[in-house]
Amino acid sequence: MLTFLGFAMIATFLVLIMMKKMSPIAALVLIPALFCVFAGQGAHLGDYVIDGVGKLAPTAAMLMFAIVYFGVMIDVGLFDPIVRGILRFCKADPVRVVVGTAVLAAIVSLDGDGSTTFMITVSAMYPLYKRLGLSLVVMTGVAATANGVMNTLPWGGPTARAATALKLDAGDIFVPMIPALAVGLLCVFALAYALGLKERRRLGTLALPGGAEPQPVAVAAADSAATAGTGASETAPVSDRGAEGRSDAASGAASDPLSGAASAAVGGFQGLDPRRPTLRPRLYWFNAGLTAALLTAMITELLPIPVLFLLGAALALTVNFPHMPDQKARIAAHADNVLNVAGMVFAAAVFTGVLSGTGMVKHMADWLVGAVPEGMGPHMALVTGLLSLPLTYFMSNDGFYFGVLPVLAEAGAAHGVSPLEIARASLVGQALHMSSPLVPAVYVLVGMAGVEFGDHTRFTVKWAALTSLAVLAAGMLFGII
Numbered sequence: 001m002l003t004f005l006g007f008a009m010i011a012t013f014l015v016l017i018m019m020k021k022m023s024p025i026a027a028l029v030l031i032p033a034l035f036c037v038f039a040g041q042g043a044h045l046g047d048y049v050i051d052g053v054g055k056l057a058p059t060a061a062m063l064m065f066a067i068v069y070f071g072v073m074i075d076v077g078l079f080d081p082i083v084r085g086i087l088r089f090c091k092a093d094p095v096r097v098v099v100g101t102a103v104l105a106a107i108v109s110l111d112g113d114g115s116t117t118f119m120i121t122v123s124a125m126y127p128l129y130k131r132l133g134l135s136l137v138v139m140t141g142v143a144a145t146a147n148g149v150m151n152t153l154p155w156g157g158p159t160a161r162a163a164t165a166l167k168l169d170a171g172d173i174f175v176p177m178i179p180a181l182a183v184g185l186l187c188v189f190a191l192a193y194a195l196g197l198k199e200r201r202r203l204g205t206l207a208l209p210g211g212a213e214p215q216p217v218a219v220a221a222a223d224s225a226a227t228a229g230t231g232a233s234e235t236a237p238v239s240d241r242g243a244e245g246r247s248d249a250a251s252g253a254a255s256d257p258l259s260g261a262a263s264a265a266v267g268g269f270q271g272l273d274p275r276r277p278t279l280r281p282r283l284y285w286f287n288a289g290l291t292a293a294l295l296t297a298m299i300t301e302l303l304p305i306p307v308l309f310l311l312g313a314a315l316a317l318t319v320n321f322p323h324m325p326d327q328k329a330r331i332a333a334h335a336d337n338v339l340n341v342a343g344m345v346f347a348a349a350v351f352t353g354v355l356s357g358t359g360m361v362k363h364m365a366d367w368l369v370g371a372v373p374e375g376m377g378p379h380m381a382l383v384t385g386l387l388s389l390p391l392t393y394f395m396s397n398d399g400f401y402f403g404v405l406p407v408l409a410e411a412g413a414a415h416g417v418s419p420l421e422i423a424r425a426s427l428v429g430q431a432l433h434m435s436s437p438l439v440p441a442v443y444v445l446v447g448m449a450g451v452e453f454g455d456h457t458r459f460t461v462k463w464a465a466l467t468s469l470a471v472l473a474a475g476m477l478f479g480i481i
Helices: 002-018 026-040 044-073 079-088 096-112 114-132 138-151 158-166 170-203 220-227 237-255 262-268 281-300 304-318 324-333 336-357 360-370 375-394 397-415 418-426 439-447 455-479
Strands: none
Touching: 002 026, 002 360, 002 455, 026 044, 026 336, 044 114, 044 281, 044 304, 044 324, 044 336, 044 360, 044 439, 079 096, 079 114, 079 138, 096 114, 096 138, 096 170, 096 281, 114 138, 138 170, 138 439, 138 455, 158 170, 158 397, 158 418, 170 418, 170 455, 281 304, 304 375, 324 336, 336 360, 336 397, 336 439, 360 375, 360 397, 375 397, 375 418, 375 455, 397 418, 418 455, 439 455
8 A cells, every 4th residue: 555655646746747737845745745644644744744854954954055155156256267168168059068068067076966066067058058049958957967977976975875785895886887887978978969969950050149258157046936837938949930039049048037247248148247246366266275175075074064065155255255245145146046945855855754754665665676576586786777767766865775775685695696786786777866856956956947847857857767777788788787
């Protein structure tokens, strides 16, 4: 019964948000509450929610202060030189723009934090996509899939969880997987190239007016609210409207709800004014050093990540904006984004709390593992890789790696399959996992891009699943799994 209710709850949630019948926040709260009552455990709903909130509170705190920190870094111009180089490479060619998105997301993903990756990638690429009329779901899909492949870095989370759960060394798990993960990353770049060609065919040859070079723009989650219900229009083809439609797609950027000074200049595609008052060129190397130190501390786990971002945000605000009114203005500029993302995280806490508290997730995992034929025992690494796709999408990484992976490893050991092979195979599904509704960072991505979560899901899941399968196939071919 709980198995059926678990799958039914997930299916109901996905259908309603993809059909845009409910907002993600409402669906994350109301659907699990309803199914908790159906399971006869309505009296315990409060306990489940509080437990879920307690587990996700550090994540919410990390995202809140990460948004403030990197928002300030974007405001003061830390990433402008890098972004200008990438945008100079992209020019007005849709293929270069989409491939550049994949490259930028992959590079920034080296810090091991999805929300950081999405903030920087969207801030850099959003104005170019809008100005050229490119599909925004292409941007979110490519960025999420690239980050998913890179999320397997030892400091990214999944590898460390697998190592902890099976009492293995993270290096022994990750290093042999590098060739397979490289294949996955190549698949992302190939996908980006193919999607870029599709956009080029749809839009034709484009050029930035006057040869203007786009600048990065800090896109707030308020954009998503301002474009609520119009997510589909962001990705609607404009080629059917001919030259006039293409002109509309370009000039329409002038009315986009971009933050701050950007709104006045987008018609000329300047994004944030390169002479904006928030720039701090004299503090560039201080901000670069602070960011490098912060990322190093994250990787070495010097302090918990929420604490690091809290300290980093406070220090960045104090040094760059020593006057209290300026600090308040910077916090207010990013408040919409913070509120939107934190709301999503706490709403997701209801979903995960009910899933785990009622026992649905355990019954679902046991049913899936029990459905594996006895004859597949010697091939448990392959089975683990295949199961990692749906399980890491419908479950949190903690639930999968600490709840399901040990069961799979035990079943494999009974047939002579090494725990290392099981652990490596468990990383396969991460490309798909990063678009899961249970991953808080994905709401940073779609919120900043102004894309409906349902549109992102419909577009991304198939490509992310293919990328995961490519990693699995490469692992089998190279004898890693």
